[in-house]
Amino acid sequence: xxYAIESLIKIVVVLGGIMGTVAYLSLAERRIxxxxxNRLGPNRVGPFGLLQPMADGLKFLFKEDVIPRHVSRVxxxxxxxxxxxxxxxxxxxxxxxxxxSLFGRTIQLxxxxxxxxxxxxxAVSSLAVYGVVLGGWASNNKYALxxxxxASAQMxxxxxxxxxxxxxxLMITGSLRLNDVVTAQATHSLFxxxxxxxxxxxxxxxxxxxxxxxxETNRLPFDLPETEQELVAGYHAExxxxxFTMFMMAxxxxxxxxSAVIATLFFGGWHCPGIAPSDTTLAASLLKVLAFxxxxxxxxxxxxxxxxxxxxxxxxxxxxxxxxMLLPLALANVFVTGxxxxxSR
Amino acid sequence: MEAFFFFLLxxxxxxxxxxxxxxxxxxxxALSLVTTFFCLAGFFVLLDAYFLAAVQVIVYAGAxxxxxxxxxxxxxLGHPDAVEPGVTRYRRTSVILLAVMLxxxxxxxxxxxxxxxxxxxxxxxxxxxxxxxxxxxxxxLFPFEVAxxxxxxxxxxxxVLVKRQPEADGGPSAAETGTQxxx
Numbered sequence: 001x002x003y004a005i006e007s008l009i010k011i012v013v014v015l016g017g018i019m020g021t022v023a024y025l026s027l028a029e030r031r032i033x034x035x036x037x038n039r040l041g042p043n044r045v046g047p048f049g050l051l052q053p054m055a056d057g058l059k060f061l062f063k064e065d066v067i068p069r070h071v072s073r074v075x076x077x078x079x080x081x082x083x084x085x086x087x088x089x090x091x092x093x094x095x096x097x098x099x100x101s102l103f104g105r106t107i108q109l110x111x112x113x114x115x116x117x118x119x120x121x122x123a124v125s126s127l128a129v130y131g132v133v134l135g136g137w138a139s140n141n142k143y144a145l146x147x148x149x150x151a152s153a154q155m156x157x158x159x160x161x162x163x164x165x166x167x168x169x170l171m172i173t174g175s176l177r178l179n180d181v182v183t184a185q186a187t188h189s190l191f192x193x194x195x196x197x198x199x200x201x202x203x204x205x206x207x208x209x210x211x212x213x214x215x216e217t218n219r220l221p222f223d224l225p226e227t228e229q230e231l232v233a234g235y236h237a238e239x240x241x242x243x244f245t246m247f248m249m250a251x252x253x254x255x256x257x258x259s260a261v262i263a264t265l266f267f268g269g270w271h272c273p274g275i276a277p278s279d280t281t282l283a284a285s286l287l288k289v290l291a292f293x294x295x296x297x298x299x300x301x302x303x304x305x306x307x308x309x310x311x312x313x314x315x316x317x318x319x320x321x322x323x324x325m326l327l328p329l330a331l332a333n334v335f336v337t338g339x340x341x342x343x344s345r
Numbered sequence: 346m347e348a349f350f351f352f353l354l355x356x357x358x359x360x361x362x363x364x365x366x367x368x369x370x371x372x373x374x375a376l377s378l379v380t381t382f383f384c385l386a387g388f389f390v391l392l393d394a395y396f397l398a399a400v401q402v403i404v405y406a407g408a409x410x411x412x413x414x415x416x417x418x419x420x421x422l423g424h425p426d427a428v429e430p431g432v433t434r435y436r437r438t439s440v441i442l443l444a445v446m447l448x449x450x451x452x453x454x455x456x457x458x459x460x461x462x463x464x465x466x467x468x469x470x471x472x473x474x475x476x477x478x479x480x481x482x483x484x485x486l487f488p489f490e491v492a493x494x495x496x497x498x499x500x501x502x503x504x505v506l507v508k509r510q511p512e513a514d515g516g517p518s519a520a521e522t523g524t525q526x527x528x
Binding site: 075114115116119120123130133137145152153163 | 372376379395396399400402403406407408411412414415418419474
């Protein structure tokens, strides 16, 4: 019973955290893009525009929800839900802190400690494309259909590199459990001063994973499914009001999960240099959560930064990059890692 | 509790498998198949085979069915009449083939049920990733390698097919325009 209550509290905290971050990520995107383009961005609603997300949310809620007459109704309505759910359940296996001793209980700061954590994330992220594909198809609109087709092709192309790039990390860690991945990074050090984060031992895997995760989240430079200029917003062209917002929120939730996963797999997760992993005082526990938040926050910024810096790839360039560069590189990474591990045994 | 979930999943799996055949629209059929795959993944979870459950979702629901949807949408088969002639022509043959396969499966299941060894118990079984890894590289090494060889042959076949076409047309090579350009 106590376990169930504890889990329930963790779920509420994590979902609330993601929702809050999603809201403020939309503001951050607008402010940062404005900064990059030498504008001001929304700064009128509340101090520094901090209430802008509430205003946006209310506006979307009260907009008229138009369901065009030419759509396949059931799938059209299911589309936003199919993209929303995977985006929000992916975070469940990410450890956002070590353990927290509170009221005489030791709480694992992770919703579900699965022994197939990494596979769970891959599985959930691969399902996210269904919402996009189905939304595009059900809209019964040529542009939306093209967006859906592009999304499916892009997802299949980059899923492979995404999974293969992780094999090097798995070979070093020897476990699919995300907590073990973090612990392995926290307990050893390289050359005496560098923490043994996987970004130092698997730099190529980090680059491949990050590029592929940009493609998986449909962010620029890989936002081919919704290219405004050629496909007029692509798969969500026919959506309005809250359904459109759900697509938007899912995109941001994806970015959050992807950032958290990158931080966990390659940057030591909650590991904070200078704090022993075995230190479980309240202050240390909170510092670890802070370290995790800062790392994730940096990657959130990185996603926005890249979007407003790089131009969009052309469709054939996206395919070529995925199949002819990332995939061979990921395979080579697996081979080299295996070779080094065998020789150094 | 476990029995309840088993029967729930079994009911959904069977209903969606029947719907898969009955739907006229291939997109709906594909979605029913996805539902069936999810139920299968659920069965694996009930059996504590989390690894197989995850692989089931990643490979079948995440990759293969997305590819199916891609093809259905690319060829614009969303209209029922687009597939009708092919289906009617082979209807009798496919029904007979499927019936034979079903009978064989039932027979095989019955035979297995009589003399199947119980799965191994213990720590190795609950941590089923090392268990599967070890089995694949010891007892099932030969089938495992044969399966990978078959996949390799299929892969080479696809590459050869794709490479040969542009020379015959004299047009731009498929490799240069991207493999699957829909736009």
